[in-house]
Amino acid sequence: MSRDIRSFFGATSKKTKGQKNIAIDSDEEIINKTPKKTSKNKKANVINSDSEEDKTPVKIKKQSPNLKPINVSDVFKNSSIKQSKVKEKLSSKDSVKTELGVHKDEDFDKTLQELDDDILLDNVDVLDKTIDEIKSNKKPKSEKRKKINEDDDSSTKKRKLDESYSDGQAAFENKRMMYERYLNRGGPKNHGKKTYPKGKKDSLKGLVFLRTGVLDSLLGEEFQDIVAKHGGRVVHAVSKKVNYLVVGEEPGPAKMAKAESYNIPFLSEDEFLDLILKKSDMNPKYVMESKKEEDSGVGTSQSTQEYDAIESPPVKIKKELTDEKPDIKETNIDKPTQADIKTKPIKYEDIPVSTKVCTKNKQNVPVYSCWTEKYKPKDLKQVIGQQRPDSELNKLFKWLQNWQENRKSDNKKSWDGSHNKCALLSGPPGVGKTTTATLVAQSLGFDIVEFNASDTRSQKLLREQVTELVKSRTIAGFAEGQKKVNMKRILLMDEVDGMAGNEDRGGMQGLIQIIKESNIPIICMCNDRYHQKIKSLVNYCFDLKLTPPKPEQIKGFLKSVCFKEKINVSYDALGDIVKNTGGDLRQALNYLSLWSVDHNEISDKTAKDVDRLLKDTIPGPWEVIRRVFTHKNHPSDPKPLSFIERQRLFFYDYSIGPLFVQENYLKVTPKMEFANILKPKHETLLRLAAATDAISFGALVETRIRSTNNWSLLDCQAMYSSVLPGSYLSGALSPNVNFPGWLGKNSKRSKLSRMLTEIHTHSKPRTCSSxxxxxxxxxxxxxxxxxxxxxxxxxxxxxxxxxxxxxxxxxxxxxxxxxxxxxxxxxxxxxxxxxxxxxxxxxxxxxxxxxxxxxxxxxxxxxxxxxxxxxxxxxxxxxxxxxxxxxxxxxxxxxxxxxxxxxxxxxxxxxxxx
Amino acid sequence: MPSNLLWADKYRPKDLSLLDYHKEQATDLKNLTQDGDFPHLLVYGPLGAGKKTRIMCLLREMFGPGVEKLKEETMSFTTPSNKKLEILALSSMYHIEINPSDVGHNDRVVIMDVIKNVAQTHQLNMSSQKDFKVIVLTDVDDLSKDAQHALRRTMEKYVANCRIILCATSISRVIPAIRSRCLCVRVPAPTEGEVIKILKNVASIENVNLTDELAKEIAVKSERNLRRALLMAEASFVNNIRQGIPKPDWEIFIQKTANVILKEQSMQSLASVRNNLYELIVNGIPSEIIFKVLLEDLLKPCDSSVGANIVEEAATYQYRSVQGNKEIFHLEAFVAKFMCHYSGLVQQMMEFF
Known part of the structure; x- marks a missing residue:
């Protein structure tokens, strides 16, 4: 690897000249000495290299060293694209293309003036030869054609050099940046994903390989191993002797340029592996496979489309939208191809792989790996579970639509919230509150200003920022050529229940004040509408409660996602996921994407395991108390609580848990187990006595814990205060569970005691009593x-x-x-x-x-x-x-x-x- | 004497020689103060036996009538956790009376700060006979252990400047270290005869006709608590009741509760009992009194064999309620256990749970 660096500097060029430089590598020498040499290939190469040596290297030599970087920069511009073209070209099969390519060379001068794409095409032509060689099992090309190629190539080079000569300084900068990039480049993307071919031992005999860039799945050493195993050898610098240049991601531009000038064929990793297979008389498969893979990644196959037709409407729309992206890309590229098919002979539509890679490289359209982003609704009609006309989404839509008019009318109280300036969306996480609000605002053409928990939202800051917001105008429209400036604006206050702590002090009051004075609509969002902090806000808001979509709707949506992502999953497994995520669409998607990383199949068992993940949620005391008294064989709960689980119930909140138990144990209808021996009344009494005894002892333990700070006794208290009463009195708990009365009674007691103390001290001189x-x-x-x-x-x-x-x-x-x-x-x-x-x-x-x-x-x-x-x-x-x-x-x-x-x-x- | 005062206060003796009963003890106390000095005292005995009366008589014996000129004084102090607390104290020239348990678990701070302050200062008034001040601490048995430990050192250290008189209903909750540092004076409740005699005496002074039967009934119902007896007598006189002296309200209430328990032994009745118990606790009736009265009422219909078991249970749970701090838990457990015993389920209780 270290040697590659040298390719960035002028010094290396000298080495390429002589043949001796190859001898640097001792391995190479040994291989050189091996007597057997595949004649045909070698010959072809020799011819190639000879012709090259005559022209390009000499040319480069002649140039002064400071010209070098110019060359580099030029190539660098295209390098990444070049690589993709390699793949793309390789996948095309018909030899007609190469002929077209030759035709194309004729108007090369013209195309040179054009955009990067065209330069690419030029490079593709250089590579055509390589593919042909693979295809025709290394039959040497007609020299004539090659010469044409070489001529053209060299002329291209010349031109390029000339062009770029002028801006040497910029090129130097480029070079530096490239070097930095080289240092930072990562390892192989799909390392270890492929099975490597075991070809015949001497299948690559006599062939010299040079690797540049990061290969798709092979590390440098592995590559060397494979080559060596098959009798070939690897060198680290470009020379005429090199038969193939194996190009990975981010290839060294200097190497590429030189190899190009020597007319060394480029191979991708897959092509390289196929080469081995071919040489060992096996069917090449890697290129095909990789193509297939990439195809499926884009996921526009007909079958999915068909499936969509059966899907429920919202899902369908969503689906189409996600498909839009690749569609646009393809048409964009297709059009010019069809327009002048003669000059641009490559059929893009065959190769979705390339389009994908292209977009990736250009970074134009973000490709989300995160499914929750990828499958986020882009349109009001895609929001799941909000499609009925009376849904919260539509209410919000109407509210916002009529917002301005409602301000004029003096309608005080109304059911549709028209008198409210602010809407409050509440609901559990993952039902799409933010999405709904954003989409509604967007669809009505509002500019959105959002504050969420990541912003500091103190009273002061809120006031400052919001007034600024109301007064100012956005110029975002200008950039897109709109003449009219958008005056409609909306304030989204996300996660208002997260307004807490010192930073957001007075935030809620500030918000209410803003709502009172505001002349723009405001939408607030929160999880818990009944939260203490929200209480004051609710009075000023149009209250909208978002409920989770129905399980069927979520299931349908997940199913469509699975189809798009090529995941095999049974409907039941989806049902389990939906059930266990409890209507949280986002979480369901996250789980799906988690499992699909490893294997494209989700078994029923995995889906069932979701509840294992959900165990970590913390139930409140009301939930805990129900579980404490759950009967072992309760029909509604198929899984009896284990001893440890019962104990854990106590620890959810060990300060109030025991009080809850004590308050509510008299509301249990205990399950009788000794009905044959005892009267039910008597058994109840016995169970009651046992339970109260345990509770009483638990209280004793608690006092000991608190007075001596002996917290290790908590386990003991768990037994007495929660587990034992729970097991003695397991049965049906009455539906209305009470809050522990002890707390209230205790405070009343201290109040009365205070009164008594006053009476006592006042009357003490007279009464002289305690x-x-x-x-x-x-x-x-x-x-x-x-x-x-x-x-x-x-x-x-x-x-x-x-x-x-x-x-x-x-x-x-x-x-x-x-x-x-x-x-x-x-x-x-x-x-x-x-x-x-x-x-x-x-x-x-x-x-x-x-x-x-x-x-x-x-x-x-x-x-x-x-x-x-x-x-x-x-x-x-x-x-x-x-x-x-x-x-x-x-x-x-x-x-x-x-x-x-x-x-x-x-x-x-x-x-x-x- | 102001006629408006309650009898119990009106006829409280002011001098050791005027005490109606325990005359021998009174003489002892008088002799104790003869040489102008006395050790730390721990006066204990049941309610209404006359502990405070004796303490005041003793102080008067020592310092003269000046001890009766009492004034309220608010003492403030800061807890280690920087909480400001106030406590009311009654003080005269010669003594100060504090009830440290008024401030709950912070009583230790009172003992440490306030008492130390008083104890460290010399008596400024040279005209007073003694060069020490007396600190009267009431309800010592309610003091936390921490406070008691803080007290034991203070008692020895400042013995030159102050004497401490402790007042408690029972010394079982006073740590032995303190008991040994004090002269323990037990003031037993007066006998029924003594109560009757005093009632008669008061009635004659008040010019009220008090029959022997009524006096006896009052003596029994008041459980030889002289204060209660006098208050009851006055109440009965005012209300013109000649027979059937009512018990105090809270006793009646406990009795009602006991009736609920005896009437039905079930979950529902336990739930209603809980409400009653809560009411008692909220009003600050000490759990030991609840236990005691409840037990007495519950034992009435029980035969001796069951009764023994029930008393044992009551003892267990009362102990727990003293150890712990949520009385209702233990009271309820006792009631549930009683229900089992009362339903004759002792055998099953052993077998099943």
Whole structure:
């Protein structure tokens, strides 16, 4: 390989001159010495090389070294195409063509002025000879014809050289780029795909091969091996001695040029392999095979077309569209051929291979290897499962169509979403939300601006970009020659439920704001319409829910794809794929394409294995709880859950799973197994007891886990909290599964506990008792006492109630709390008239005003005291304790409230004085 | 005395010498404070036996009536996870009373920060008789283990500056390390006779006619809980009930629940029992009380052989409910087990599961 590099530099040319340079390779020398030489071939070659040596090499020699690159660049331009032509030419069989080729040579000058294609054709002519040689089992050509060829060739070369002489600098650049490309080129495309022929040992005896470029399936060393095995030899530089140049992809242009000048026939890999077979008196097959293969790749065979006729309509249309691509290509090329069939003698229509290769090289039309792209609908009518007139797609279409008019009308609420500026497409992945939206917008001639999860969509950025978008105009139309600028624009917000994190902060609010102000239609897309984040958005949107297509529709579509891709697959296997992908068209296609890579046949078994892949989906707790209680032999589920699977159920969410089990185990109708021994009622009880026992123990384990961080006990908890209850109580779970009530109850409990704590701390100086005592004994007493005051219908009793509250230092809030804690279902409070209630509140406020004023006074006193110094403060607190209303003095004389009031006032006054 | 106060508070003795029962103990406590100092105390006993009353009497004995001038004080502290918490404390010049379990599992921080703070500061008021402050911790048995361990070192370290009085209903949940550092004072519930005597006494002061039968009934129904007995007596007097003192609401509710269980043993009844149990738990009735009352009610119709098994089950599950933190799980398991026992399925229970 390393030697090939030299072909890029002028230095190599010197070597080609002498015969000795071949001797560089020791192998070659040995082969040289072998006595046997196939006379005819050799002769022909000798003649060839002789004639060449007379002309071209000398010419090249004469040129100064800096002319070299010019030559290279020129060839390089055509090199890739040349290769393809080789194949193409080889596949044509009739010798008429070569004659035509000769004719063509006559107006060579003319064609030279034309495009690359024509130059190609020239090269093809050079190769014609090679093919003929293969075809005629290496019968030497008439020298005359060859000479014509050579003459023409050399003249071509000359011309080319002359032409390219002018732009030496550019050529140098080209050369550098080429070298880079050489360094980066890959290995054989189909390495190891072919079976290599075992011809007769000496079938290639005396033949000298030179390889350039990357072969289709052979590595350099393998190629050398094969040649050596069959008695030939491989050299690494072009010389007259070389019989064949085996050309692969990205061939060395220098080699090609020189070989051309020596008139060395070019072979493709397949031709080379066929040569071996021929020499060993076997039928050549490689060229044929490869042709067949490529043919099938394009997939325009009649049979597929016929199948399409039977297909369901949407699929059919789709099919035709995918066929369009190759069709266009062919017609494009066909036309000139038919126009001047004389000058361009090659029949392209026979050789779809070439067209494909051509397009590949030119990179004009992308050839998708990804099926989801390849079979993406290109037209509204191709969208699967959306063809009914009332489908979501059509609704969206109508909505968008009438969007402008709807803005004028002031129709507030309507079922068809005409008042909404935004449409929200929701549905599971792979049903075609984005495709639908894009196609609808395109078909109505909108320019699409899309934001998806890959864009940062914060409030600020959204505003900036969208305003920009609304104000600006696209000039895309100008490039295509449209005079009118497209003013219709649409904003696609894809994956709106993916607006999350710091980057998209405020994105949803921003989006809603934009919708409110927008004067262009907006389409949003999301997976989960009921997602928390989407909730606010839904109010502003025309809600469209895309459902997965029917299994039959998907099946039909997959079937057509399989036909196009030449995959054998049974209808049942397709059914399995559809079932296991759950309506996800994209995933189904991906699976199909995955399996078709290896073998063009998908067995039923493989398709069944899809569910193995789907195992990785995470079920939510609602789904898990159903599975936990699934009975071992439940008819609806043919596959009983294994022990490990049951255990795994716990781990989907081990924090809430046990709560779900505990909440819902009473909703199971357990399957009886001891019906013969026990009454069903008793068995239920026994099972229940066993299950609750396990659940209770599981809760214990959980506490241990959390308190000691001993997470290795999770396995143990899985057994007790999920597996055991599940197996004790396996059976039919009632359809309405409840969310764990424990969570709600627990929070309510802590709320009530907080209330109690308040009551407790407030009343503590009086009651001197613990919280439990307050709870169990005092709360009811307090409540009853106040209630009695309030229901007695005596006005002064309200005052007593307030006094009671104050006495126990309870606040009005505490009173409200008293009505909530320790209340049992069944206990009823006597009705308190609203009048009394308000009077009570008023009275309380009045008294608490005094309190607060007192506390204010106390504060003032405190600050004063601080100024005066610590000592004074202490004194005052000692003395004034009786007067300070914030400090409850147990021995306070306040037999009635009238007496109390002045006391408080006095305290305040004193405090102020101080 | 304000007439509006509840009897239970109105007639609470203020001095050790005025206590109605456990007079011997009262004398001991009085002697304890004779030399102006006392060790850490751990006062424990059932509800309504008079623990807090005795503690307050003791403090009054030590510091004089100043201890009754209580004021509320909000203490704030920061948990290691930077959460700000507040706890209400009652304090006088000489002592501070805190219930650390108010803040749940953060009680350790209270013990560490707040108590340490109080303990580290010297008594500023030179006029007070003692150079130490008293910290009263209530509901010590609800303290987490962490908090208790934090406490044990604090107790020794700051013994010069403070005395700690712990108050608990049962010392079984107080770690031995703390028990050994304290002088344990058990305050048993008064006998029925004592309760009746006190009730009679109060009735005469209030000028209320209390019959012997009624007093006895109250004493029994209150389970020798003096506080409850006084509250019940007052309630019955106010409502003019001469016979058939009602039990507390929550006891009645538990009884209802027990009736549901006894009436039908099935999945449906368990579901309705669950609702009742939830109600009890939500209202904060401690699970041990639920277990106790429920068990008493359930045992009534059972014969002794089944009863023994049921008591064993109750013990098992009550232990679990103390160990774990989701009481409902264990209560429900107990109810389910009871249903099996009650339906006479003991044998089958052993065989099948």
């Amino acid at each position: 919280k439990i005592a307050i709870q169990l004994d005092y709360v009811t007493t307090f409540r009853n006492k106040i209630m009695r005051f309030l229901t007695s219908n005596l006005e002064y009793d309200i005052a007593y109630a307030v006094e009671f509250l104050n006495l126990y230092k309870l606040t009005k809030d505490d009173y409200d709390n008293l009505l909530q804690v320790m209340v049992w279902s069944g206990t009823k409070f006597p009705d308190i008239p609203a009048k009394v209630k308000s009077a009570f509140t008023r009275a309380y406020k009045k008294s608490s005003n005094l309190e607060s004023r007192a506390s204010f006074a106390k504060k003032a006193k405190k600050t004063e005291a601080d100024d005066e110094g610590v000592e004074d403060n202490e004194d005052s607190s000692d003395d004034d304790i009786k007067n300070n209303p914030m400090i409850k003095v147990c021995v306070r004389k306040a037999s009635d409230k009238v007496a109390e009031k002045p006391a408080k006032g006095k305290g305040k006054a004193k405090a102020k004085k101080k």
